[in-house]
Amino acid sequence: MKQISAEELKNASLEQLKEDCGLLREEILRTVSVCGGHLASNLGTVELTVALHRVFDFPRDKLIFDVGHQCYAHKLLSGRANVFHTLRKRGGLSGFPKRSESEYDCYDTGHAGTAISAALGFAKARDLKGEDHNVIALVGDGSFNNGLVYEALNSVKILESRVLIVLNDNGMSISPTVGGMHELLGEMKGEPPLEDMKVFERFGLSYRGPVNGNDLSELLPALAQAKEDLKKGSVLLHAVTKKGQGYSFCESAPVKTHGISPAEIQSEYNAALGEELCALRKNHPEIVAVTAAMTDNVGLRPFFEAFPERAFDVGICEEHASVLCASMAAAGMKPYYAIFSTFLERAFDEIIHDICAQNLPVTLCIDRAGVSGADGETHQGVFDLSFLSFVPNLTVAIPKNIGEFRAMLRKSVDFRGPLAIRYPREGTEGEISDFEIGKFELLHSTMSDIILLAAGERCLKIAETVRDRALSEGMEVGLVNARFLRPLDEELLLSLAQGTIITLEDNALIGGLGDAVARFYRSHGIEKHVLSFGLDDRFLPHGEPHVLMQEFGLDENAILDAVRNAYACR
């Protein structure tokens, strides 16, 4: 679509603005159907975005998106229409706000709940510097369950600054929103009862609304009024929108259309999770499943449907979900907590303090581990091996395929300590064969004393390719499935004391498997060449996972070169 300028937007008639909304919606739909991306959330906020751009002056005023699943119209309105077709492609536009991309994006987001804190920070800085622009946080109701949002709301009075919070209430996060706050907001959508409005006022916010967030004729005067009120203090504007608005398929299937993948997907680990837990549940009444607003994405839907009384979606509350698991385990249950790797970072303290310090049998099912691709910097799952490597009492497993993941889940039922299993989205099925906790698998043995030690399906595939190429050059190379980061297979490592080990992991090179293996040999006084490949010490941009892996540390050619060197130096 052609760029709509700020001037055009400021001068347009209401009818013209509505037409613009239609154009934006078409462009978003067209682009997402090619590039993938967040569809329903972006379609739902087109009018809100147009109204914000009409009423406020960006980039002088600051607009901060929570999560950022709803920034596409903003990108299209802020000089990026001509490059919007590059969305989520390597080198192209990010699917999230990015300061490096435009001065209209003042704060990068990706995880839930940060926008109000960030808005308060911008507003406070403005006050201290004697500036006078407006600061707006656009927050979905799903994020309103998150503790960070509450911590920020609690600070409105402490910080004594002025922010506008626009609550984009579509009744959904990625899953439907749940919990007490959701019910409170639900009550307020009709006619807000005085007592509920007063709550927000006690927190230092003037409540305005609810308004229909998909109707410009309601939105524009409401926002103009909010802008006026903002001169005196902080304001919460409650806008009710429809996720997927304007595209009937999205409106009727907002969970499925929250994020759209351009390509068809093969087997997924998460489907195996749902199947296995349902099957295991039959003989294990102590099994419960927990998710933080990700029931479908982590594959728990079948379990939720079969065992609703022991399946819990607590909303975007990764910390609370962890403590809930720890305490249910302390009380004799067997909790499975399924979560994306990047979001598990939110529960880091609870993993240490609640689950592992008490050595409780909670199983963390860590999905989207490794390079996760098109969502970019804020969504890569490349730190989990590093931040779990040093947590006492924890066992960390990395299945080689979906079959081994199933076997690990079956084994986990009787495992009596905390266990983390990390895996990517897609994979191949493979056999379900037995194994021992803490034992690696020797896939190809050799006399050459050069061993590739790879963790997880993606790295094992790279290792197989490297090994095939080495073989074709006459070099024999062994291959080990390093399926545990904690504990390491010490017996096997000791048996490999001669020669060179080359480790491969789909994780930050710092703090992962390579360091663990090298540390093992050092601590045993064994001189050993350990060469390690993993992801570079930088935040990885968006792009295809295999392309990113190749570019940022797991290049087959470089690994093959390492094999050649090791072979030459035997």
Next chain:
Amino acid sequence: MKQISAEELKNASLEQLKEDCGLLREEILRTVSVCGGHLASNLGTVELTVALHRVFDFPRDKLIFDVGHQCYAHKLLSGRANVFHTLRKRGGLSGFPKRSESEYDCYDTGHAGTAISAALGFAKARDLKGEDHNVIALVGDGSFNNGLVYEALNSVKILESRVLIVLNDNGMSISPTVGGMHELLGEMKGEPPLEDMKVFERFGLSYRGPVNGNDLSELLPALAQAKEDLKKGSVLLHAVTKKGQGYSFCESAPVKTHGISPAEIQSEYNAALGEELCALRKNHPEIVAVTAAMTDNVGLRPFFEAFPERAFDVGICEEHASVLCASMAAAGMKPYYAIFSTFLERAFDEIIHDICAQNLPVTLCIDRAGVSGADGETHQGVFDLSFLSFVPNLTVAIPKNIGEFRAMLRKSVDFRGPLAIRYPREGTEGEISDFEIGKFELLHSTMSDIILLAAGERCLKIAETVRDRALSEGMEVGLVNARFLRPLDEELLLSLAQGTIITLEDNALIGGLGDAVARFYRSHGIEKHVLSFGLDDRFLPHGEPHVLMQEFGLDENAILDAVRNAYACR
């Protein structure tokens, strides 16, 4: 004191119970004055604890303490009076609830905000198992600011279980409680207005109170009624207590007497932080300081007094504080966020996602790093080097003494990226001399090719001792102040390519300095002996820091043995 049995407590008259409260208070005061510990918080909750033990049946009923700064009377009432004099001593009673210590402690705590989540988990497990005991969370109002508490409250309706939340409202966390929730509770202490009560009801809680939590004649019937109401649903009982109740010095100085140290303390790093920031502020109007309810403990009081408009205590909200810093930095300010190492774990995701992914100039001042001693497992600051070692864009500094800490702070003002400085509580002053970011300091050079590479004051002291002992045995050993974990001093490390390096760090051995140094040599293809000493892969109990360090990985004799071996193998 002699043990008061459950039976005695159940049958005692009101007068007898009051006498018991007096005995408990005396015992707590006497023990804390010898052993150190949390005084004011424990004195304030004596009546609440007696009333809970009178009305409920522990350990059948479950009592979960938030944080646990208020569990002493509970310990005295649950069979531990005869060992209470061992409080916080190595091998003695923990200052926090510990499952390993008594069946009356059903869930371990230490960090704020976990108790309601944990109570919901216990209650849900009870329901699923068809049991019928009561589950009670005792939570201070300071924790009520924490996002995790809100996430749990949001779940009360989702989980459809029954818990009793006793809100111990003394207007304090370690610092006075702040923020919107505090003001709301404040309003309710008079006569709770209908609208505020309704808020809790929307979250699925029946509000009861406020009651005087230091008056048994009010408390006992209120708790009995709450127990009755608990049969129908979840209840919030709002008890107003006085921190330090019954000991006038505590009542008048609750911040100072929150935690008591048995010995006199020498110089402290946190005092230097306050002094330096106040001085730096004169030429740097962009400096702001942030704390999560720890103004005094982290040494920021002078800054708060001198520059109240740019000093922010946001309550026990470690995550929000981090985002606030990131956003203020994005808006041109220079934030200093002072926090204990163990509590920084709560902000792990925000360090990655908000501060470092955006490469923002936030300075993290990480206090109580390393073994922190008498608070035990939940308060050791031994993971920070590990969880910061792999975060891209971050610089991590470890000063050798308070003088170097001052120099680092002075340098930090013009540093344009995220910077973490980690230090223990106590230290020696030392010179304030200049240095370059990422450069180590060669303290003792030698021809022997055996180098001790130590991070931080405590490990440098151990290294000096080991070096002296080695010298007395005729062995020359070099010594390097490894004052940066990120970046390493690559030039110096390359110059040490021959011989043996022995690294020492007051951090988990896994993922810290030793691994970083070894990785550096590996990645440069340099064969190098790197022997590493740090803390064992386990949760460290309470005890004197130097005793724990010696016992769990930093034993001088073991390090000297390593020197002897290296010397013999030259």
